[in-house]
Amino acid sequence: MLDGRAWIVVWVLALLVVAGVTLTAPAAYAQTAQPSPELGEELYPPTEYPTDAGRGIVPIGRYDIGCANDGIVGDVGCVTLGTATNLVFSIGKLLVAVAIWLLEAATGFVVEAALTDAATAVADLLDTRVLGAMRLSHLGLVVSALYMGWQFLRGRVGAGAGEFALTLVVFAVLVHITTGPGFGAAVTGAMRTAGGISTEIVSLAADTDRSGDVTDRVGGALIAGFVRDPYDTINWGRPLDGTPCAAARNRALASGPHGFNDEPRLLMAQAGCDAQAEFNAEATVSRLVGALLYLTVAAAALALFLITAFTLVVAKGMALFLVALLPIALYAGLFPGAGRSLLWHWVAALIRVVALVIVMGVFLALLVTGLTGLLAVAGGLWTRFLLVIFFMAVMWVGRRQLVDMSGRIADSTLRRLEGARIGGGHGAAWIRPYQAGGLTGLGITHTVREAMADLPARPRRPTRAAPLQTAVAISTWGPHRPKAST
Structure with missing residues (x-):
């Protein structure tokens, strides 16, 4: 029998054990079980588009092209033509997955999150260790005040006062940034604003969840137009979205991939879609040609999306x-x-970069709208894919025009600032780091050449070849003799 003190010790030990178990055990309400990745999904790029089984949008590994492996003729045809068709289709959907992955990386804030800290550290180092330590802010105020006095002596009171007032504004901005958000937040804030505008523009084109992220909307639209609809056409003979056979297609995709299994055809037959089941059973050359056309369109789309993603990353x-x-x-x-x-x-x-992000949002909106619309038009597979290829060529040219538009916006802004002579726009003409620099906006070689041209040249000594040249001229043409008057 335990006495009172022994019971107290037992209760204390029990409380300690319960507390230890409670603290070390994972909280059921704080953590939710993450779905395990599907088998084979790691073979594709890590796309994160939202799936919707009711619309036939599933993980990309579930789409495959099947056929009936029955009899000797069926064995030969399905193993050869069917395997080749499925292989070509798999390469095409892999290219689409790569395009979606690149766009997700480009339109998201992956680049900023990875490199903003490094750029901010460089800016802070320049401010604190180099420029700030040299007291350039005080020197700038003094020089601006002297310049204002010089303008007053010349009778240009407005110009001098404007120069000094603008110096005070720049100084206030410098103090606000260094003591407030920092150099990185000052620029990335503008980029996030431009990205938000681009997001709203692209959301008008992507026919998916309006509350989702822009990359999810674009990814869902591309999966629907570049994987689901070609899968329906090559596997079942026509796009099934909006038809009575769509439910059977969705059930087949939910349990896919099937390979040469008969389950997808049985689901179609049970839904009354016998024509689609018969089309899927036979591996034909026309299905292989359709898969090759799809691969061509997917490769063209990948090239265009790759250039767009590269533009955004730059x-x-x-x-x-x-x-x-x-x-x-x-x-x-x-x-x-x-x-x-x-x-x-x-x-x-900065205006050029912000404008470039916005116009690329417009380009993506036009691209997604055009591609999804052309892939859904009535007509044969050849008609749709040829229209898509022609549209890709037009958008390739249009992309260059949109990029040039961002440059023209920046050039126009600079000309207005310098034309109005706001704060010394008449300064050295060779300081033009944004010109002749292509997409990045930096023309380092052009700047160095113009800067070298502005350097004063050393006076040259007169050469001693002048008397020789004069003698040669005299011997050639003869000395000039005045005409004798008659």
């Missing part, structure tokens, strides 16, 4: 480069003349 990389250059632009903007011109060129480069 634009965001340029934005991070502008983060590192922001301290230089702000400190240079404190000085009138050439320093202010450098600040305006930095602003023009």
Whole structure:
């Protein structure tokens, strides 16, 4: 029999055991069981588009092309033509998955999240260790005040006051950024705003969940137009979305892939879709040709989406480069003349990057709308795919025009700033880092050449070949003799 103290010890030990088990056990309400990845999904790029089994949008590994493996003729035809058709279709859907993955990486904030900290660290290093330590802000205020006094002596009171007022504005912006959000947040905030505008534009084109992310909407639209509908056409003879056979197709996809199994055809036959089941049973050359056409369209789409993703990645990389250059632009903007011109060129480069992100959103909206619309038009497989290829060629040219449009917007803004001579727009003409630089907006070679051209040239000594040249001229033409008057 335990006495009172022994019971107290037992209760304390029991409470300690219960507390230890409670603290070490995972909370059921805090953690939810994550669905395990499907077998074979790791063979494809990690796309995260939302699936919808009711619309035939499933993980990309479940789409496959089947046929009936019955009899000797069926064995030969299904093993040869059927396997080749499924192989070509699998390559095509792999290219579509790569395109979706690239767009998810480009339209999301993967680049900013990975490199913003590094660019911000470079900007902070320039501010604290180099430019700030040199007291350039104080020097800029003094130089601007002296310049204002010089303009007053010349009778240009408005110009001098405007220069000094703009210096104070730039100084206030510099103080606000260094003591507030920081150099990285100042630029990435503008990029996120541009990305939000681009998201809203693309959401108008993607016929998926309007509450989801832009990458989910684009991915879902591309899966529907580039995988589900071609799968229906090659596997069942026609697109099934919106038909009575769509439910049987969805049940087959939910348990796929099937290979040469008869289950998909049995589901179609049970739903009264005997024509689709008979089409799927026979492996024909026409289905193989259709798969080859699909592969051609998928390759063209991958090329176009790859260029678009590269454009967005370069634009965001340029934005991070502008983060590192922001301290230089702000400190240079404190000085009138050439320093202010450098600040305006930095602003023009940022406008170009923001405009590029927005116009690429417009391009994606047009691309997704056009592709999904053309793949759903009535007509044969050849007609739809030829229209898609022609549309791809047109969009290839249109993309170049949209990229040039972003450059023209930046050029127009810079000309307005310099034309209005706001804060010394008449500064050194060779400070043009955004010109002749193609997509990135930096023309380093062009800038160096123009800067070298502005350097004063060393006076040359007169050569001693002049007397020899004169003697040769005299011996050739003879000395000039005046005509004798008659």
